[in-house]
Amino acid sequence: MIESTRSYLDQSPEVQARFAKIRSRDKILQVRHLSKSFKTPQGQIEALRDVSFDVHRREFVCIVGASGCGKSTLARILAGLDVQTQGEMLLDGQPVTGPGHDRGMVFQGYSLFPWLTVKHNVMFGPRMSGQGRGEAESRAREWLALVGLEKFADAYPHQLSGGMRQRVAIARALANQPRILLMDEPFGALDAQTRARMQTHLLDIWRNVDVTVVFITHDLDEAIYLADRILVLKPHPGRVQEFIEVPVPRPRSLAQWSGEEFRATKQRLEASIDPERPTQAADDEPTAEHLPMIRMTDVHDSVE
């Protein structure tokens, strides 16, 4: 990649104005000194240590970090599926515990209920909160139309492709009208083309729905393409490395991927996540240079 001469801190006036606008909005989510440790047969493991950050209303925040930085644990705590050891989170200024309607979640794996049709999957949340069948159904149709799947309302999840299933999962989470949409590597299992389409699609949805997105990913390009701000976590234990503003202007397009701001941001993220490849033993993947190499094929049968 060509070295970018720009800094990720250089923001065009429009981008500066946009961030000023974001900062002027209420803080919808405040995470205060969050820590989490697990007890395992190997002993106590500290997954998160003193994580604090704020998210403004209708902001798109991505959380990135090397494997083991606890980003999925953080998402699970935010969703209320895990309980933090210390610290608290405030939603609209109120402390929250346990799962709730105010936080929707989209998982990486296919979390759709296989025994329900697409429509009934989307109706699940509203039905659980006591909405009538008719109302829930008409609402479900609207959400399905939003993700472009109204034609598949009566199909079963196993009849859909991977990308379509994740669109249903998004519609299902949004049908509950959450304040925050948590997404834990939702496009990780998709092929590259589908993933790119889903990213654009997600931005379209986010633009049209009053929702704040907290998006977990390990794909830096994805994070830069989607996010207003990127929270970088460092591993062992998971701590906040930095919280950077993405200088790429909106609306975003795939053409920006080779742009100056994009490359500068990516360089910054790469340096931030992987400062000269730390030799921490906890990262048990050997680096490419040090892989033991044994020739398993004929000496003359060379490919390079």
Added chain:
Amino acid sequence: MEQASVEPGPAVAVRAKAWRWPRPSRASLMTLGSFLLPLLVWCAVSYVPFIWHPKVAVEAPGGVDYFQPGMLVDRDEYAQQVEAMRAQHLAPPQGHPANPIYLPAPHEVARALFTAFTTAPEQRDAPWLHESLWHSIQVIFWGFVISSLIGVPLGIAAGHFTTVGRLTEPFNEFFRYLPAPAFGALAVAVLGIYDGPKIAIIVIGTFFQQVLIVANTTRKLEATLVEASRTLGAKGWSLIAHVVVPGILPDLYRDQRVLLGWAWTYLIVAELIGTSSGITFFITQQARYQHFENVYAAIIIIGVIGFGSDLLLGRLGRWLFPWDRSRDGR
């Protein structure tokens, strides 16, 4: 895994495919073969005179005093008598190789399969074969229903709630090793000599396995589904009713099919307890009169009913659970 496609085509195609009648394939030929092979062995043993046939059926006694036409004697004894008659210059006996009476030939059993339903029982007040069968089916049915009514909910609770699981499973593990027939005498003392103790044996034999198997199936439900439903607001009873139960239903159905087969295996022992009844009564009665072809016929009928009902339930399962991707070939 799947192709990304926005066209409605694939979904429709998948649905149409699921309903197409299966054409005879290699697999179904193998299924047929798996039944034909044992039948072939049986035919060979029955119809090829030099395979086994340890007896000789006497056709004419010749000079042997105690031989009767139709009598089965050991091959060695027959040979001795032939030698003896030769030595005494008497007429040697005539006979052909035969199998023992307890191994009838396939055609005899086939005939018995038909006549068992059309001939009256030898004892005047004894039940007909179809009556015996119906009685057996009722015993199985009630045993299985009673076991399931308690076992399935308890299994789901044990699988879903760690506390219930820890509280019930060690005892279940212990109890399932106790052979159900061991409770026969006790069951008779408590429940009398008629159908009560028989049903009880089937319940005891099925229930403890059932709780453990259902609990295991419940635990295998994908955690993501439960978590997704919790983020959507499901909790407590509605979580069980709307997520856990429908989520495990296809597997639970499969478990129940296996357990029903299990219940059948307890039937014969159960029916020997107290007053012998049902198909077991028929079998013991026929064996007493040495009508072994009827015994085989009855055993085959049990197999056909068991296997047939399982096939039917399998088909029904496919129809009931169109979303189930892990369904087996049957």
